[in-house]
Amino acid sequence: MPSRHARRFVGIALQAALVVIVGGVAYAAFRNAAQNLADAHIVSGFAFWNNTAGFDISQALIDYSPSTSTFGRAFWVGLLNTLLAAGISLVLATVIGFAAGIAQLSRNWLVAHLAAGYVGLVRNVPLLLQLLFWYNSVLVSLPQLHGSMALPGGGILNNRGLFLPRPQVAPGFGYVVTAFVVCIAAVALIRIVIRRRQDRTGEPGHLLWFAAALIIAVPAVVFFAAGSPLSFSVPRMGRFNVEGGVEILPELAALVLALSIYTGAFIAEVVRAGVLAVSRGQTEAAQSLGLRSGTTLRLIVIPQAMRVIIPPLTSQYLNLIKNSSLAVAIGYPDLVQVFAGSVLNLTGQAVEVIAITMAVYLAVSLATSLVMNLYGYAIAVEER
């Protein structure tokens, strides 16, 4: 048995050796990279950031033109597109996941088994395959431009995308928004008052219908009083394309569909496990107090289940954000396609471009887990 000092010495020597090896490999890699880049006449550094990009991007949320915009601008376009697709999918996946997770626990045999079938099928097929299926099989079979489907409400659907009316805001619209916000604040205030009274007297208050009426009616009155300051630019069929309106690219639609259906199945499992983790005694106690099943679910089971659900739900959200990079397979202009694809190929700055891309995903992942952790703390059990 070596002495304590000897063990400590071995530990320090081991660490020193490890650091030297890792540092040595990194240094050798750096030397080789510098040599190889010099051979290929590529100047490393971030000077390319301000050079003119010169390639087009099919969807840009901020102004972008191939002839004047820079590679830096292209980066922001790609990043915003990633965030857009991931954001929409996040919301949809949460809705699908909670619905399917609760449905799996339904006492209705058919509902439970249909939900379980959805989860089992979707979880066991690669996301990329599902994405290609939605893009190449479903969306391609939509009608051509001339056979476009007219949707109720003025939308147009064809294989070039989904065209929706674009809202156009007139000056008076600010009043409507203000009225809306004020009403929500008022409802929140009334809710607190009712809560207080219920805590004091035990008398429950019913706010739902009143709140709904208030939040809808007051802004509606203001809207008409301000002279209807909102109009829609309805998409119209042009000769060669659809004119006006907001265009949703088929690539975006396929990506959102695939991501939200795939992640929804995983969230369903998370939700199911979370609800099952709440002990049966809690439900029974609530029922013996006379709570109805809906109220039991809302007031007893879900709040406790959420504490179990949040950590795995966070990792599913992170997976979704990372999986949005599969957009590159169908040519949706996300960060990877625009930046790690087009920009890298045009500039040859592999090291810088890949480093920036990875740094962005790391930052987005960290930000997401920070938000979810804060939410987790907010709903944690207050132990006495």
Next chain:
Amino acid sequence: MTTAAKKTYRRETPAESLPPPRDRSGALGWLRQNLLASPLDMALTVLCLALIGWAVPPLVRFFVLDAAWSGADRAACLASPQHPEPGACWAFVRAWFGFFVYGFYPLVARWRVDLFFATLAFGIAWLAWLSAPRRDLGAVYFFIVLPVLAFALLSGAPRLGLITIPTELWGGILVTVVVATVGIVVSLPLGILLALARRSDLPAVRGLAVAFIEFVRGVPLITVLFMASVMLPLFVPERLSPDKLLRALIGVSLFASAYMAEVVRGGLAAIPRGQYEAARALGLPYWRMMALVVLPQALRITLPNIVNTFIGLFKDTTLVFAVGIFDFLRTVEAARADPHWVTPVTSVTGYAFAALFYFLCCYGMSRYARSVELRLARHRR
């Protein structure tokens, strides 16, 4: 006394047993409890039946009844007077089946791939069957013998008379299986090392492990693959530049190692402290303590999670398309564009076939993980 005796009541004969309530037993009771318990349940049941009625018959018609099972080219799968509504084009899958399995692997050498599949299946069976004899030998076979054997078989060993077949010709299910197998063979040992490093007392070791694991888990696999394919050639001298498949394999293995490390770490954390202390008290040094006491227990309880990670890895192998590798899904993508077979139903058929393959593999593995979990739960009780 007599009045009290009169008031008591004693049953002289056993009560006749009644049949269970009608709405609690039998098919009718089952229906009532599981499908028609309340008006809402009835509505949901009707909705679900409508959904099934709307979706299932067309699917059966498309994939089975109207499907074209044989044919020489696209004509078999096009709409014709006999077939106004063409179904799935299974003839296309049959025609391209060899390509789906072997890619461009030369016809004369395909027996080597078959032999590889057989040796792999043998190794998997040995390890997966928990009461198989000498599973330690099985591990040696799977993690040391099999990789050497597979390399000699697939890539070639001129000394043994097996001609070299460049990896550009590999493709299809072969590549999918190779990527997944290399991923597990590398990531399990590496993941164990990383997990041990992360729980180490030595700050430099722990710091490097944490940095690697958290970095890799924070970025998408595609960017890791891009890094492997674009940056790796820069980092080594030009003459050592690895070929395309090897680069992808390095990327996938590193990626899987980080996830495996977290799974193994969970298992290590679940081993009671007393086990470590007892091993120490017996005088076992660190590595023997780990190898003889801790890891056997930790790996046993993490086996279901390892299998689940492997399912994720298996699905993730599809992403190697991004660096130009012809995995199974990519061969389907290539084949569906073949002008001899282009029809409106070719893509769907190809995707359905691919989905069936992945589903059977992943579902099988998840059933296995589940059965191991149940077995462990039984042991623990």
